[in-house]
Amino acid sequence: xxxxxxxxxxxxxxxxxxxxxxxxxxxxxxxxxxxxxxxxxxxxxxxxxxxxxxxxxxxxxxxxxxxxxxxxxxxxxxxxxxxxxxxxxxxxxxxxxxxxxxxxx
Numbered sequence: 001x002x003x004x005x006x007x008x009x010x011x012x013x014x015x016x017x018x019x020x021x022x023x024x025x026x027x028x029x030x031x032x033x034x035x036x037x038x039x040x041x042x043x044x045x046x047x048x049x050x051x052x053x054x055x056x057x058x059x060x061x062x063x064x065x066x067x068x069x070x071x072x073x074x075x076x077x078x079x080x081x082x083x084x085x086x087x088x089x090x091x092x093x094x095x096x097x098x099x100x101x102x103x104x105x
Contacts, residue, residue, distance in 0.1 A: 026058050027095050031088055033064040038072045050082050059083075063091035 053060040061083045065073065073079050085091035 026056075028053060028058050028060050029088070029091050029095075030060070030062050031064050032062060032066065032069060035069060036066055038069045043072070043076055043078065046078065047081065059095060061085055061091045061094065063088050 050060055063085045064087055065084055070084070073084065078084075083091075083094065085094055
C-alpha cells in the first residue's frame with residue numbers, strides 16, 4: 001500500500017474505488033504485506049471500498065495481514081464484512097470456491 005501521508009491515503013482509496021468500478025473479472029485482492037499499522041481513517045476507507053465493491057458486484061478479499069493489523073480488524077469486526085485470507089495463493093484460490101469453506105459469497 002503506497003501511502004504514508006493523509007494525502008497518499010486519499011489517493012490510494014480513490015484509485016481503489018475507481019478500479020472497483022472498472023473491474024471486468026469482478027475480483028479484487030488487496031495484499032497487506034509490509035503494512036504494520038492501520039489508522040482509523042484507513043479502516044474507514046476500507047469499509048467504503050467494500051461498500052463500493054458490493055454495489056458493483058466485485059468480490060473483495062484481503063491477504064497477508066499482519067497479526068497487529070488483524071487484531072485491529074477483529075476489534076472493529078472487519079472480518080465479518082470482508083474475506084481475509086492468509087496468503088496470496090490461498091486468497092486467489094478462494095475466489096473460485098463456493099459455500100461454507102470458500103469464504104464469503
